[in-house]
Amino acid sequence: MTIAAPRLEDTKLGPKAGGLYRHQSFFVALPFGIFTAFIGWLVSHALLQNSNWGSDMVVTVTFVSWVIGFNAGIGTFNAPFRWLRGKDQTHDDHLYAAGVGQGWKRYWKYCTDHKVVGTQYLVLVMTLFFVGGTLAMMIRTQLITPHSQFLSPQTYNAIVTVHGMVMIIATIIMVSGPFANFILPIMLGAKDMAFPRLNAMSLWVVVSAVPPILSTFVLGGTDSGWTTYAPLSVQSPPAQDAFSITIITFVVSVTVAGINTIVTTFTMRTKGMSMSRLPIFVWGSIVAAAVGLYAMPAFLMAHSALITDRVVGTSFYAPAQGGAGWLYENVFWIMGHPEVYVILLPAVGAILEVASTFSRKPLFGYKVMIGGIIGVGVLSIMVWAHHMFTTGWAPSLADPFMLTTELISIPTGIIFLCIIGTIWRGSIWTKLPMYFLYLFLWNFIIGGVTGIYLSDVPADQYFHGNMFVTAHFHYTLLGGAMIGATGAVCYWFPKMTGRMLNERVGKWAFWFIAIGIQITYYGQFWEGFEGMPRRVANYAPLFETANQVSTTGAYILMTGWLILLYNIIHSWHKGEIASANPWHAKSLEWHTLTPVPLENFLVDPVVTSDPYGYGEPGSVPGAPAPEPAVVGASSNQGGSH
Amino acid sequence: MSVTEHDMHVPLEGGSHETPQERHRMEHIALWLFIGGDAFFCVLEIFFWFYLRSLNTNGMWRGTNCSKANACTDGLGNPLTHPIAKAAAVNTLLIAVIMLASAAVIWFAEVQAREGATRKTTTPLIGLALLLSLGAIAYQIIQFQILPFTTIDGTYASTFEFFMGSNLAHFGLVAFIGTGLFLRSRKGKFENGSWYHLHLSRLWWVWIALSTTVLAIVSVFFA
Numbered sequence: 028m029t030i031a032a033p034r035l036e037d038t039k040l041g042p043k044a045g046g047l048y049r050h051q052s053f054f055v056a057l058p059f060g061i062f063t064a065f066i067g068w069l070v071s072h073a074l075l076q077n078s079n080w081g082s083d084m085v086v087t088v089t090f091v092s093w094v095i096g097f098n099a100g101i102g103t104f105n106a107p108f109r110w111l112r113g114k115d116q117t118h119d120d121h122l123y124a125a126g127v128g129q130g131w132k133r134y135w136k137y138c139t140d141h142k143v144v145g146t147q148y149l150v151l152v153m154t155l156f157f158v159g160g161t162l163a164m165m166i167r168t169q170l171i172t173p174h175s176q177f178l179s180p181q182t183y184n185a186i187v188t189v190h191g192m193v194m195i196i197a198t199i200i201m202v203s204g205p206f207a208n209f210i211l212p213i214m215l216g217a218k219d220m221a222f223p224r225l226n227a228m229s230l231w232v233v234v235s236a237v238p239p240i241l242s243t244f245v246l247g248g249t250d251s252g253w254t255t256y257a258p259l260s261v262q263s264p265p266a267q268d269a270f271s272i273t274i275i276t277f278v279v280s281v282t283v284a285g286i287n288t289i290v291t292t293f294t295m296r297t298k299g300m301s302m303s304r305l306p307i308f309v310w311g312s313i314v315a316a317a318v319g320l321y322a323m324p325a326f327l328m329a330h331s332a333l334i335t336d337r338v339v340g341t342s343f344y345a346p347a348q349g350g351a352g353w354l355y356e357n358v359f360w361i362m363g364h365p366e367v368y369v370i371l372l373p374a375v376g377a378i379l380e381v382a383s384t385f386s387r388k389p390l391f392g393y394k395v396m397i398g399g400i401i402g403v404g405v406l407s408i409m410v411w412a413h414h415m416f417t418t419g420w421a422p423s424l425a426d427p428f429m430l431t432t433e434l435i436s437i438p439t440g441i442i443f444l445c446i447i448g449t450i451w452r453g454s455i456w457t458k459l460p461m462y463f464l465y466l467f468l469w470n471f472i473i474g475g476v477t478g479i480y481l482s483d484v485p486a487d488q489y490f491h492g493n494m495f496v497t498a499h500f501h502y503t504l505l506g507g508a509m510i511g512a513t514g515a516v517c518y519w520f521p522k523m524t525g526r527m528l529n530e531r532v533g534k535w536a537f538w539f540i541a542i543g544i545q546i547t548y549y550g551q552f553w554e555g556f557e558g559m560p561r562r563v564a565n566y567a568p569l570f571e572t573a574n575q576v577s578t579t580g581a582y583i584l585m586t587g588w589l590i591l592l593y594n595i596i597h598s599w600h601k602g603e604i605a606s607a608n609p610w611h612a613k614s615l616e617w618h619t620l621t622p623v624p625l626e627n628f629l630v631d632p633v634v635t636s637d638p639y640g641y642g643e644p645g646s647v648p649g650a651p652a653p654e655p656a657v658v659g660a661s662s663n664q665g666g667s668h
Numbered sequence: 669m670s671v672t673e674h675d676m677h678v679p680l681e682g683g684s685h686e687t688p689q690e691r692h693r694m695e696h697i698a699l700w701l702f703i704g705g706d707a708f709f710c711v712l713e714i715f716f717w718f719y720l721r722s723l724n725t726n727g728m729w730r731g732t733n734c735s736k737a738n739a740c741t742d743g744l745g746n747p748l749t750h751p752i753a754k755a756a757a758v759n760t761l762l763i764a765v766i767m768l769a770s771a772a773v774i775w776f777a778e779v780q781a782r783e784g785a786t787r788k789t790t791t792p793l794i795g796l797a798l799l800l801s802l803g804a805i806a807y808q809i810i811q812f813q814i815l816p817f818t819t820i821d822g823t824y825a826s827t828f829e830f831f832m833g834s835n836l837a838h839f840g841l842v843a844f845i846g847t848g849l850f851l852r853s854r855k856g857k858f859e860n861g862s863w864y865h866l867h868l869s870r871l872w873w874v875w876i877a878l879s880t881t882v883l884a885i886v887s888v889f890f891a
Binding site for chain 1: 686690693694697698701702704705706708709712713715716719720723724725726727728729740741742743744818819820822823825826827829830833844847848851852854855857
């Protein structure tokens with residue numbers, strides 16, 4: 028499409044546009060953060076080292092200084108302090124912050140363009156998965172024989188802890204980061220997120236949260252698992268302080284991002300985009316964001332109290348001083364179980380987009396599905412204590428929590444049936460995203476059904492704390508949510524990068540991943556049935572065969588992920604150029620140009636029908652609409668595949 | 669970004685394409701969501717208080733079960749042999765009252781701005797509210813110094829001081845916003861009906877005053 032009108036990104040900016048932003052980037056923030064951390068360490072070491080909680084205080088002050096310094100260096104505080112001084116940003120400042128005239132360098136800066144932020148998130152998520160995956164392979168390598176000396180028990184515990192939390196952080200942002208930033212505003216017909224600066228802030232704050240958790244390895248390692256149960260975590264080495272700083276920083280990022288997503292959806296929809304026409308991915312994202320707003324304060328509270336126990340000697344969690352480990356467990360799981368759905372719901376929304384597009388059928392039971400998503404969100408806040416059945420806390424509450432937990436399988440089942448209903452008798456176009464949809468269905472049913480066992484008090488008495496639990500939540504979070512997110516990458520890759528993902532290499536990756544997951548986690552179910560406990564560096568010879576099966580699967584799985592990573596990187600640079608709508612899909616993101624212009628649409632789109640009207644008269648055409656973009660008013664082109 | 673509600677024809681200063689009313693709606697929703705998250709944090713603080721108080725593990729809520737014969741130990745292993753004295757209620761309540769007063773003043777400043785007052789009226793009022801919030805910060809720090817216990821003296825002491833720390837963090841944010849409002853008011857940013865930032869700030873300010881009051885009531889009357 029030839030565009031005669033000048034684009035916003037071609038605007039010539041004044042020499043002072045952007046102000047301080049001109050001098051800031053990741054390459055400034057990194058040394059500045061290190062410098063402030065060093066100053067923090069120096070001062071705290073001089074003043075506090077000899078106090079009662081010396082090294083904990085020093086580590087805490089150092090990493091708080093790092094987070095503040097890094098964010099000051101990247102530009103997080105520019106706008107608030109400008110506002111403080113009564114100086115508003117000019118039009119040129121806004122355009123500079125949005126990356127105008129900076130080319131690829133904007134990807135290293137505090138850029139307010141939601142597409143840049145989405146791409147930055149995608150790279151961050153892949154980096155975190157690479158780190159977490161490497162740690163996972165070290166764990167599985169250690170467990171290949173009963174008395175392996177590959178890792179010391181202390182190192183093993185530290186690796187298990189960091190693997191868990193890095194993966195949790197990565198999975199929380201794996202869809203809500205890249206796609207709720209890049210894709211969601213375009214789906215709504217919006218020009219950007221509601222709060223572009225907060226959007227960039229959410230990204231860079233979470234970037235600053237990563238080094239503290241990785242530094243735990245050189246601070247003695249934290250040995251309390253990703254749940255960091257107290258009072259063990261109160262007694263852990265100073266690495267635990269760095270771990271908690273990561274959590275507290277991460278909570279700020281997720282809260283800000285969640286608010287931004289909700290406000291964008293409620294206030295920035297284009298004309299005709301009623302709530303009943305919202306793409307299902309948007310529903311998944313806003314319900315997850317809302318659940319996150321409930322869950323994240325609990326995460327903040329749990330770790331704020333933990334860090335004060337360690338740094339200033341409060342006694343929230345140490346029974347010897349009047350505290351209670353149960354208190355931590357309660358608050359942690361008030362966060363912890365809803366957080367599963369914060370991870371899962373956006374991925375489910377994304378995979379539903381894939382289901383409709385590649386089945387060339389309208390979504391089956393759209394409104395019922397929305398009810399299912401909201402139902403999951405609401406029920407998720409009423410189930411936390413099923414993680415505490417075996418702790419001895421409030422046995423009389425076991426039955427109610429068993430009931431609420433089992434109830435959540437109803438809305439989950441509804442969503443599942445709606446996916447099946449959508450692809451049932453569809454004109455299936457079996458492209459790479461569809462492969463991952465099938466894998467999602469297979470894994471998610473296994474993860475879901477095994478979850479019902481764990482919600483059942485008698486069964487949980489046996490399975491709790493053993494490898495069955497590990498297999499269950501990996502089937503759910505990796506096999507379900509992460510595979511859904513991978514399907515989303517394959518689906519939206521052409522829109523985000525302007526290139527097609529290589530299908531042939533992608534299918535190789537798919538088969539390695541699909542087979543690897545089954546072998547790895549069937550092996551872990553086997554270990555669980557035999558009674559092998561979690562988080563042990565060495566085990567009885569009884570469990571050897573199951574562990575060897577699981578480790579073999581893990582290597583197959585790793586091979587698949589590496590092939591996929593290669594495919595993403597290679598296709599991003601040298602892949603076939605993508606058209607604006609390679610899937611002939613109907614939602615708005617496919618009805619704008621690729622690469623997407625700065626404010627997404629050259630003419631504001633008007634929506635007249637839902638985005639799933641495949642095969643329905645009067646639905647949207649499957650190609651970029653001419654100006655003005657009137658979506659849903661043209662004749663049907665669906666069902667061609 | 670300065671936005672006005674009274675005049676739709678005033679162009680925004682860049683980057684935003686929404687009308688001022690749309691922008692206000694966005695910021696309003698965002699603020700209420702943020703207050704909602706903060707309110708849940710406040711609820712969790714209160715949950716901590718009552719959970720630990722009712723559990724009273726080893727009699728260490730206020731050391732009520734501690735005696736020479738049954739000496740509990742603090743976070744450093746030192747024996748506690750007597751109940752911990754309560755914090756002086758007057759200090760806790762006065763801090764809350766100061767925050768309520770500052771919230772009332774900022775509210776009054778907003779009302780004045782809505783009625784078309786100039787910077788000569790709004791700036792002193794905002795300055796007064798800012799001073800009160802700074803006073804609350806100073807008073808809170810003083811209270812830390814004069815408490816009859818420290819963080820290590822059982823769970824009552826721990827939770828009480830956590831409340832105070834939480835107050836300080838919130839007051840700091842209020843003072844930051846108050847400073848911005850004051851400097852902007854001096855530049856006339858709230859004149860001619862451009863009171864919207866004042867309105868948003870007031871909502872946050874009132875919430876902080878209320879949450880401080882709730883925490884004060886809990887810590888004074890349910891110790």
